[in-house]
Amino acid sequence: MKKIVFGISFIIILVGIMIYNTFAETNEVEDTGSNLYDVTGDTSVSGGMIAPAESVGIQPGEIAPDFELETLDGEVVKLSELKGEKVILNFWATWCPPCKEEMPEMQEFYDKYGDDINVIAVNFKEKNDKVAEFLNEYGYTFPSPLDSEGLVGHEYGVLTLPTTYFINSDGVIQEPRHVGPMTYELMEEMLHTLN
CATH class of the missing domain: 1.20.5 (Single alpha-helices involved in coiled-coils or other helix-helix interfaces)
Incomplete structure (x- = not known):
């Protein structure tokens, strides 16, 4: 009992x-x-890693930090040499599913508007052979300089991939950075919005 x-x-x-x-x-x-943070895993939302979008990275109105990086072909891309032209500056990696999602649309946009705006797709912290294999496999031809050490990405406050900055012809970040895959429509909008 x-x-x-x-x-x-x-x-x-x-x-x-x-x-x-x-x-x-x-x-x-x-x-x-x-809940102040989106934790759904949706890569198209603003912000990332328990940090709101406005808390990191270069802000609109700031001058885009200059950099000099080399592509796989040995071509040097220096941001300051593009002053006077509009730039879409994208950070990506081959292992990143949202990056892979936006790249076909980036290529289509580049093919159509490459003379009107620079599309610079900076590969973030990967080995050259992996990047070359990826770009060749899918036939991507937009400039893709290599940030092998991640120094440029770090200077731009890149925490999540893909991250994209929109730089006007004065070399100033004109629009808020975009975290997540870009659409063709967004790139067209930026082409017409940037000064």
Whole structure:
């Protein structure tokens, strides 16, 4: 009989602890307010890594930091030499699914508007042979300089890939950075929006 009473008492205590914890967690959530961060895994949302979009990276109105990087063909891309021209500056990697999603549209946009705006797709921290294999396999021809050490990406505050900056002809970041895959329509909009 003592075992039954002890067992029932133990179960009642456990249920009481569970009820208390459930109500304590509910009150905590109510006290902190709404969820301020998107944790759905959707790569097309602004912000990333528990940091709102406006907290990192170069902001609109700031001069785009100059850089000099080399493409696989040995061509040097120096941002300051593009002053007077519009630039879409994209950071990407071969292992990044959202990057792979936007690249066909980037190529289509580049083919149509490459004379009106520079599309610079900076590969972020990968080995040359992997990048070459990827670009050749899909036939991408837009300039893709290599940021092998990640120094340029770091200077631009890149935390999530792809990340894209829109630079006007004065060399100034004109629009908020875009985190996640770009669409053809967004690139067309930026072509007409940038000064």
